[in-house]
């Protein structure tokens with residue numbers, strides 16, 4: 284048998300024991316480069332597949348090889364084909380069960396993700412601002428000019444220019460980004476300033492908890508000694524009477540003390556059903572601005588900016604193609620770009636008009652988030668991590684289960700926009716604070732942990748791109 288034939292037999296065995304999707308994802312374009320005296324060198328197309336195969340499938344591969352060749356395997360090595368800046372050969376961790384002698388390649392250690400040069404999140408009053416949401420990273424265009432100018436005016440004269448500033452518009456159009464840009468900019472310009480960013484949902488939950496625990500005083504103190512209060516998606520407190528009341532008093536106190544309040548919503552105050560009139564009228568004291576879908580030129584500019592931030596090259600023509608196709612919102616635009624990048628990096632290929640076109644088509648065909656359900660998310664992740672759904676929903680805290688669980692909660696929040704209580708419920712009746720913690724943790728971890736980031740990207744590909 285040639286090496287190639289041996290490898291094909293190994294793959295044939297593997298194919299029987301793992302799912303088709305995993306098989307294609309992990310073993311496509313792999314082969315044996317050499318097999319001699321029990322030493323095996325296998326080539327894989329990228330670092331991600333390499334890590335995964337090494338971690339998950341090394342011992343199965345060894346056993347299959349031993350069975351097929353009838354000889355013991357002493358050493359396994361994996362090599363990446365044509366990836367820049369990554370050492371060519373890495374070796375698997377010793378797996379004692381097979382008694383392998385495995386050398387580690389000490390001269391060229393595996394690359395670690397570059398350390399973050401900026402603090403990951405400014406800690407403002409115990410709450411988080413995403414440092415990427417700055418004015419510099421915001422592309423101003425038709426649709427956001429006024430909101431941008433008003434936000435800058437607030438930075439120049441907090442508490443004076445427009446108070447409150449109320450930004451509204453559809454999902455993914457930059458409301459949270461702009462609001463946090465105000466927070467980031469003021470935190471930078473005025474060290475010591477007390478900024479708080481919170482979703483209305485969180486505000487409401489905090490309030491309810493404080494009543495339950497008899498810590499209403501702490502709650503008041505926390506929210507009323509703030510210089511800049513940013514409340515995101517304020518429409519969520521509509522219909523929640525006691526939360527509205529609490530917010531009303533918080534707002535009045537801050538406003539009287541000339542502290543700045545910024546609010547966002549998916550609709551203008553007037554159009555929020557079940558929002559108390561006294562709140563509607565408060566919101567109209569200041570400035571109400573909207574954000575709308577940017578025009579084609581602005582979408583091109585946004586894509587160019589995101590590419591340069593990620594140091595990724597996309598031709599003018601491809602950028603225009605993406606800008607022309609994605610007309611829903613900026614999150615979608617950014618999501619499509621991320622998919623294009625992940626897809627081509629995983630496949631080690633340069634994006635071409637053809638490949639991008641088919642990616643966009645498949646994204647559109649699967650119509651993205653609409654077709655995604657919590658159940659599908661559970662199934663995909665269970666399959667991805669090779670674990671049982673029942674175990675995910677259960678109480679076992681082994682890392683093997685806790686990480687996938689956290690990734691599910693993160694994706695339920697990010698991609699399905701589910702509320703924390705609903706996520707907790709879906710995950711076998713967990714507390715909403717568990718869901719909140721999981722979401723924050725994964726969101727932070729993927730910034731620094733390349734492997735986790737790639738895992739999440741790959742899961743997303745499975746969820747959204749059919750033909751991988």
Ligand code: ADP
Nearest residue numbers: 420421422453454455456457458459460613614
């Ligand atoms: P919203 O709060 O309106 O749902 P976000 O502020 O979360 O939307 O924006 C969604 C994504 O799009 C974020 O990653 C954000 O950085 C990006 N984004 C939105 N508007 C712009 C813009 N004008 N320039 C650059 N990035 C933007």
Ligand code: MG
Nearest residue numbers: 458459460515
């Ligand atoms: Mg938002």
